[in-house]
Amino acid sequence: MVKLQKSINKRSSGVLLLVAFVITFGSIYFLAKNIKDLEGLVASWGIFGPLLVVLLYGALSVTPIPTDPLSAISGALFGPIVGFIVSWIGNTFAAVIEYFLGLGIRNATAFEKRKKNLPWGLDKAPVNSACFLIGGRFVPGFGSKIVSVLAGVYGVGLWRYTWTAAVANIFGSAFYTLGGFQLVTLFSRI
Incomplete structure (x- = not known):
């Protein structure tokens, strides 16, 4: 039974890793090929443009690509208030997807059993702390x-994680969306 469980864990880890790579490289390829069309696409969607951008945050969450430039684009496309709201919701949505990716890793690797063997006291890391x-x-x-x-x-509990991510995302979203909006304002004067 133990060998079967180890085999299932290895297979699950392999599938999870393969899916992550496919999504990562697919997203990078899509963005590289369509970056110039993004602004026109979002504008053509009208009221659904912000929804498209929020979904794009979710797609970027499983890639190594940071969402900060997308927040600046949100500020430029939608203005400071709507851009901030889109960025904040999008970043929080992306954070929850990343959390569930971590939960998948936890389940696939039987982390709880292996945690006590981590070096340097990492089993006692204050990951559940709101400050962290x-x-x-x-x-x-x-x-x-x-x-x-x-x-x-x-x-970490989903509620605790989500509210702490939402609080932290307020600051980043405000900074980048206002920056994106100000850049558009600055360049329109030149």
């Missing part, structure tokens, strides 16, 4: 993605 869940998202680069996946792997 909010503050870790401000680490430049992949901080927010790492926090999201770790929260899933360590089994």
Whole structure:
């Protein structure tokens, strides 16, 4: 029975990894081929444009591509208020997807059983702490993605994770959407 469980865990991990790679490279390819058409596409969708952008945040969540430029584009496309709301909802949506990816890793690897064998006291990492869940998202680069996946792997409750991600995303969304809006304003004067 133990051998069967290990075989299932290895197979699940392999499938999860394959799906992540396909989604990652598919998303990168799609964005690279269609980046110039994105603005026109979003504008042509009218009221559904913001929904398209929120779904794009979700697609980027499983890739190494940061969503910060998309937040700036949201500010440029929709203005500071609607752009902020789209960015905030989109980033929180992406964070929840990343959390569920971490939960999948937790289940596929039987993390709870292996946690006690982690080096450097990582089994006692304060991943459930609101300070970690909010503050870790401000680490430049992949901080927010790492926090999201770790929260899933360590089994942080969904409600606690979601509200801390939403609070942290307020600041990033405001910064990038206002920046994107101001860049459009600046360049329109030149």
